[in-house]
Amino acid sequence: MAIMNPSIKRGSAELAVLAVLEQQPLHGYEIARRIEQESDGALRFTLASLYPLLYRMEKRGWTKATWETTPAGVRRRCYGLTAKGLKQLGATRREWDAFFQALSRIGGLRRA
Amino acid sequence: MRDWAALVHRHLASARVDERRRREIGDELAAHLEDAYHGALRRGCTEAEAMAAAMAHVPDWDALATAMERTTTEDAIMTRQALTVLLPGTTMLLTAATAMSLALSATPADRWVDPRWYVHALAAGLACLFYVGLGAIGAAWSRRLGGSPSERLAAGVFPLALHVVVVGLGIGEDMLHALSRGAAGQHLGITLSSMINMLLPMLVVPGAALLLGVLPFARRHARLDTR
Numbered sequence: 001m002a003i004m005n006p007s008i009k010r011g012s013a014e015l016a017v018l019a020v021l022e023q024q025p026l027h028g029y030e031i032a033r034r035i036e037q038e039s040d041g042a043l044r045f046t047l048a049s050l051y052p053l054l055y056r057m058e059k060r061g062w063t064k065a066t067w068e069t070t071p072a073g074v075r076r077r078c079y080g081l082t083a084k085g086l087k088q089l090g091a092t093r094r095e096w097d098a099f100f101q102a103l104s105r106i107g108g109l110r111r112a
Numbered sequence: 113m114r115d116w117a118a119l120v121h122r123h124l125a126s127a128r129v130d131e132r133r134r135r136e137i138g139d140e141l142a143a144h145l146e147d148a149y150h151g152a153l154r155r156g157c158t159e160a161e162a163m164a165a166a167m168a169h170v171p172d173w174d175a176l177a178t179a180m181e182r183t184t185t186e187d188a189i190m191t192r193q194a195l196t197v198l199l200p201g202t203t204m205l206l207t208a209a210t211a212m213s214l215a216l217s218a219t220p221a222d223r224w225v226d227p228r229w230y231v232h233a234l235a236a237g238l239a240c241l242f243y244v245g246l247g248a249i250g251a252a253w254s255r256r257l258g259g260s261p262s263e264r265l266a267a268g269v270f271p272l273a274l275h276v277v278v279v280g281l282g283i284g285e286d287m288l289h290a291l292s293r294g295a296a297g298q299h300l301g302i303t304l305s306s307m308i309n310m311l312l313p314m315l316v317v318p319g320a321a322l323l324l325g326v327l328p329f330a331r332r333h334a335r336l337d338t339r
Contacts, residue, residue: 028140029147032169047141047169048176052183077140 013053015096016043018081018089021063025080028054054079062088114149114163116142123170127177129184137180145169196259201270204250208271211242236313240321246271247325254329261330268326272319279314283307 020026020034031054032045057063062085068078081089120142124134145166152162170176223231251268259267286306 027143027147029144029151032144033151045169046171046176047144048172048179051137051141052179055183074143074146075139076143 015092017053018085018092021079021081022089025078027076027078116145123173124177124180127181129181133184193263196254196257196263197266200250200253200267204246205271205274208246209274243318243321244325247322248329251326251329264330265326269322272322275314275318279310282310
């Protein structure tokens with residue numbers, strides 16, 4: 001699959017993170033891995049793109065992070081979606097849906 | 113095996129982030145790299161390949177440090193400016209507005225058209241002194257709260273916003289009145305000439321008075337700035 005333009009990816013990053021956190025709380029690496037896997041490698045995060053986004057979402061109250069210790073004794077910071085984040089996910093989904101519908105009307109795109 | 117925590121902390125050392133927060137971010141990023149490294153090993157990569165796979169998550173350490181700095185300071189900057197500019201600035205603006213309305217309501221109508229020049233000079237002098245005081249208090253308060261020279265300047269001249277609104281409303285009303293009478297071109301000439309007469313006492317003089325009050329407090333002060 002072709003790698004998307006970074007400016008388009010930037011806008012979709014919030015939706016991607018919120019969507020994977022909807023399934024279950026995850027730590028940073030797992031969030032990045034799932035997004036990359038589920039987007040067939042089209043969406044890839046570096047530390048510099050993922051963590052500022054996670055911290056901003058936490059500040060906005062969309063996610064809540066807690067330090068957890070794995071059975072192996074390793075500390076990981078886990079992010080879970082809050083009620084506010086869930087509401088935001090719904091709003092973001094609607095926005096992107098409307099955006100794609102508009103694009104498909106203009107550009108004759110086919111949606112999966 | 114690589115000490116990921118030491119590597120991350122070394123690269124983030126230059127980031128201007130609170131020490132406790134830097135340590136927390138460093139631990140989290142180190143855990144991420146460690147997971148990426150072990151993930152690659154589990155997929156069958158050699159140790160060198162796994163190391164490369166983990167390092168691919170940080171193509172630019174400087175960009176990472178800058179991003180972290182920006183994320184952690186953007187809220188702090190807002191909070192800081194709200195404290196060092198808006199708090200003293202709006203307080204001085206409200207003081208100016210209160211004093212202005214009190215002066216308007218307490219001054220008998222005939223005083224405004226008093227023919228004696230020294231009455232007007234005295235009133236103008238008192239108003240100027242009052243504005244010098246407002247500018248000084250605003251800037252000194254901002255300095256006390258840790259404001260930078262530009263923040264002190266902004267806090268000190270903040271009451272000028274009130275004058276800009278008053279002048280703006282006056283000019284707007286005048287223009288609308290002229291337009292409604294269909295004499296825009298003719299009226300505009302009068303407005304432009306009267307505008308200069310309005311700008312001088314309403315913006316230039318109070319602005320200069322506020323600035324005069326600000327100046328002693330706008331300079332960098334060694335004792336307070338090193339806090």
